[in-house]
Amino acid sequence: MNLIQNTLRAALFLILAFFGMIMALIFMASTALAIGVLYIVARLQGRPFGVKAYWEERRRPPSPPQPGHWPGPAGKSRKQDVVDIEMREIP
Template identity: 60%
Template sequence: MNTFNQILRGVLFIVLAVFGMIMALVFMASTAIAVAILYVVARIKGRPFGVRAYWEERRKQASPVRSFNKKDVVDVEMREIP
């Protein structure tokens, strides 16, 4: 009976490991497809594709820091209730 349990655990472990590897391969393939689509869209629009170009574009679009407004402040008083 002990040998049967070990064989069953081994088979279950192998099945789960193979299932996990298949899931990882699907995730990697979908990520590669998404990056390829982003690359093609960037090339069509004439923009460079890369992290540095992305951050430079975001920095240009960033809105100026808004000033402190007293209307944004809420005064709250807390008291302990016995």
């Protein structure tokens, strides 16, 4: 009886390990595919692809918005600050 239980446990463990390895391979393949797509897009746009270029781009201060783009329609800026809630006293 003990031998049957140990055999079933080992078989279940091997099945779970096999499916875990398959999921890990799928994850690694999808990650490699995504990195490949990012590399191709960066090359087509003429930008370097790498960690150093990414951090240099992130450390640069953001450029000011261009007229005709956000914020708001026709480049008009908002007059009021954005707040989470506005509180009013109800009589």
